[in-house]
Amino acid sequence: MLKAAIFAGLVLCLTTDAAHLRHETRHKRESSECPKECLSNPLEISFVVDASASIWPGNFTLGLNFIEDFVNIFEISQTAVRVSLVTYGEVVYDQDDFGFADYSNNQDLMEAISNIPYRSGIMTNTSGGIWHMLNKQMPEAREGVRRVVIVLTDGNSQETALTKRAAKDALDSGLEVFAIGVGHDVSPQELHNIASDDRHVFVVSAYHMLESIKKRLSYEACNIPTQPVCEMDPVDLSFVIDSSASIGEGNFSVGMQFVKEFVDSFQLNPSAVRVSLVTFGEVVYTEDAFGFDTYTDKKDVLDTLAGIKWRHGKETNTGAGIKYMQVTQMAKARPIAAHICIVITDGESQETEQTKEQAKAAQDAGIVMYAIGVGKIGEKLNEEELINIAGDTSRVLTAENYAQLNLLKDSLTDITCQGILQSIESKASKFRE
Ligand SMILES: *[C@@H]1O[C@H](CO)[C@@H](O)[C@H](O)[C@H]1NC(C)=O
Ligand SMILES: *[C@@H]1O[C@H](CO)[C@@H](O)[C@H](O)[C@H]1NC(C)=O
Ligand SMILES: *[C@@H]1O[C@H](CO)[C@@H](O)[C@H](O)[C@H]1NC(C)=O
Secondary structure (H helix, E strand, O other), X not given: OHHHHHHXXXXXXXXXXXXXXXXXXXXXXXXXXXXXXXXXXXXEEEEEEEOEHHHOHHHHHHHHHHHHHHHOOOOEOOOOEEEEEEEEOOOEOOOOOEOOOOOOOHHHXXXXXXXXXXXXXXXXXXXXXXXXXXXXXXXXXXXXXXXXXXXXXXXXXXXXXXXXXXXXXHHHOOOXXXXXXXOOOOOHHHHHHHOOOHHHEEEEOOHHHHHHHHHHHHHHHHOOOOOOOHHHOOEEEEEEEEOEHHHOHHHHHHHHHHHHHHHHOOOEOOOOEEEEEEEEOOOEOHHHOEOOOOXXXXXXXXXXXXXXXXXXXXXXOHHHHHHHHHHHHHHHOOOOOEXXXXXXXXXXXXXXXXXXXXXXXXXXXXXEEEEEEEOOEOOXXXXXXXXXXXXXXXXXXXXXXXXXXXXXXXXXXXXXHHHHHHHHHHHHHHXXX
């Protein structure tokens, strides 16, 4: 059910956004598979945009391009979707702002956004921007129409407490507030203070990566997802794969094909889902391992997965694989992302105690562990060990043989999605006061 809804959501709301087409289509509405009514239903969208000096002109333009592309999927008119915008630095640049009533078609709105000047403010007065939106622009909003605010910033405001107060005023007056943080200096704490809830917080590594959140943001803004869309959430996803002799080359490649198809269902990019992998036999095959930052391109990850070699390991040293994943790979995971690890094995490890210890250490470090056992329980597979690896029976799946792994795909999607959402929620709660 959950999964069906997720994919229905994906299909419903994909926007076609090939980067190379962006410039030609800038002044033409992009086609979108969002339901038409979602794009033309009355909606007020307010942008509050950081124009402080730390951003630099090139990045500011990338930010404006993103806003243009985003608003352009909607039908802009006085009866459908309307947009306001304000920029801020040490003060609010009210000379540059525009309100809901100012633009009545896509073309004029896009033009106006692209003409917003970069003022290179010497401070980040986020509260000023929010209060300006709330007190000067929102009063023009149509009665009974949904109001969405998008705050785009590259860093921390100097006045954290004031920012929090301004955001609280906005939330208290019934606005739905998204906080988008760009770059490494942004404080998750502040983003969570600004946003309505965790699903309204977005973090991207750089301005050129904003494109990567466009789909998820449009889902949320369209209010389509009553169901989570976790393939776009920030996730660092690790695979620990048994490469021991008993599996055989053919079965190993069937297993890797399964991993590849599963990974393919996520939105891989440095702002959303990142993947790492390690294989093991009697040792860890570090020469085949790759980390979260090894590849930035989805295609490179999928190609690499297809080429991972079966090492016919003499033993099944699952503990060593898990340890490598935690100590070497997860050490580079993003603090804000969900940390997920999927272990696939065809049998009991030689060192059951060590496996248990390493799995426990990974679970204690906040990694949500999953175990997939391939084989017959009681023959080669030890159910207790699978439970030890995962930490809970609800995160254990088994298939009788590699050919039947396919049957697990839906269940694996469901349970990893649950783990992702729980993990993000528990992290976010730490950032909230
Ligand atoms: C923020 O901007 C507003 C409006 O321009 C201004 O009145 C206020 O003094 C600024 N706040 C700070 C802390 O500089
Ligand atoms: C903005 O651009 C500069 C170079 O033009 C870059 O060094 C910096 O990291 C960028 N900042 C963000 C937040 O993307
Ligand atoms: C794959 O596994 C099955 C048993 O699960 C076994 O009969 C078969 O020989 C294996 N194939 C290869 C190529 O190792």
